Amino acid sequence: MAQKAGPALTAAPHIPVLLAPIMAAISPVSGVWLDGTFGAGGYSRALLDAGAARVLAVDRDPDVFLRAERWAAQYGERLLMIAGEFGQLDLLAAQHGQSPLDGIVLDIGVSSMQIDQAERGFSFVQDGPLDMRMSQSGTSAADIVNTASETTLADILYQYGEERASRRIARKIVLTRKNAPITTTAALSGLIESCLPRPKPGQVHPATRSFQALRIAVNDELKQLVDGLVAAERALRPGGILAVVTFHSLEDRIVKRFIQARSGAGPRGNRFSPEFEVEVPRFERLTRKAIGPSEEEMNENPRARSAKLRMARRLDAPAGNVDAVDLGLPKIALMVVS
Numbered sequence: 001m002a003q004k005a006g007p008a009l010t011a012a013p014h015i016p017v018l019l020a021p022i023m024a025a026i027s028p029v030s031g032v033w034l035d036g037t038f039g040a041g042g043y044s045r046a047l048l049d050a051g052a053a054r055v056l057a058v059d060r061d062p063d064v065f066l067r068a069e070r071w072a073a074q075y076g077e078r079l080l081m082i083a084g085e086f087g088q089l090d091l092l093a094a095q096h097g098q099s100p101l102d103g104i105v106l107d108i109g110v111s112s113m114q115i116d117q118a119e120r121g122f123s124f125v126q127d128g129p130l131d132m133r134m135s136q137s138g139t140s141a142a143d144i145v146n147t148a149s150e151t152t153l154a155d156i157l158y159q160y161g162e163e164r165a166s167r168r169i170a171r172k173i174v175l176t177r178k179n180a181p182i183t184t185t186a187a188l189s190g191l192i193e194s195c196l197p198r199p200k201p202g203q204v205h206p207a208t209r210s211f212q213a214l215r216i217a218v219n220d221e222l223k224q225l226v227d228g229l230v231a232a233e234r235a236l237r238p239g240g241i242l243a244v245v246t247f248h249s250l251e252d253r254i255v256k257r258f259i260q261a262r263s264g265a266g267p268r269g270n271r272f273s274p275e276f277e278v279e280v281p282r283f284e285r286l287t288r289k290a291i292g293p294s295e296e297e298m299n300e301n302p303r304a305r306s307a308k309l310r311m312a313r314r315l316d317a318p319a320g321n322v323d324a325v326d327l328g329l330p331k332i333a334l335m336v337v338s
Helices: 019-026 042-050 063-078 086-095 141-147 150-161 166-177 185-195 208-219 221-235 249-262 295-300
Strands: 032-035 054-059 079-083 101-107 236-246 283-285 308-314
Touching (some): 019 042, 032 042, 054 063, 054 086, 063 079, 086 101, 141 150, 141 166, 141 208, 150 166, 166 185, 185 208, 221 236, 249 283
Parallel strands (some): 032 101, 054 079, 101 236
16 A cells, blocks of 8 residues: 655654553453554554464554554564454454454544644644544545535534534634635634633633544544444454443443443333343443543543543354444434535
């Protein structure tokens, strides 16, 4: 695959979040694992160093594999780097003759490397093109901001970013783009700031929730998460481990509901509602509650502060169907921009 080099290759490395509790839970490590969000390779390297026979490293950002060339050779054929989306991880594993899998690790969210690259357009801290595409292809944030309807924009900001001022911001975007397209992160950030009160000390930047929402929409992240969880159920052998790290409430809610439902721990109904049909458990929960970072990890890596880890072990019941809406996937009819 043709890769493009650039200044981004010198960015600070991504620090794998909640790596210690993951490795403690899965030790001793053996067999074939899949790292569905390869990034800087932190989880893949830890798995290989701990004894995994092979790791399939999946990522849809073409830059990450070029960065890994500096160290990947030391693992030889034990590390297989695959360009693709983790929502199709079962198909990717099968295509490379590595199914079923002994374990899967997913770190949901944008990496430090991507945030730190102004030209990728993920951050409001550095000015850059309004892009946000992890795969560097397809619909960009600028496409959505400049073509989606006011209603769609408001829905994206509210449902994906939990932004209470979503309608006010969407209205301002539509009015502003009539004069000229909104094409940079600074322009959009300034527009959002003008719609909201000045933040108090300690509060997040006013554009945080809106940028998060657009990034999720651009990369279809929540649907990818649902697809990835269902694919993991299909790809894991009985006894195989699923470990998922999330960074905000929407992601964690989906993972929590999936593991609860697939382990037979979902809602049982009450006298005002009918009983839910109890499915045969397909997973065993390894974490009753989400595991968060330690104080030490938060001090070393502030971006870990909102991270949550949930883990489950695959049982031998056949994989089944999952209703994405029941897992908490927002109902947004996003207009596809060609």
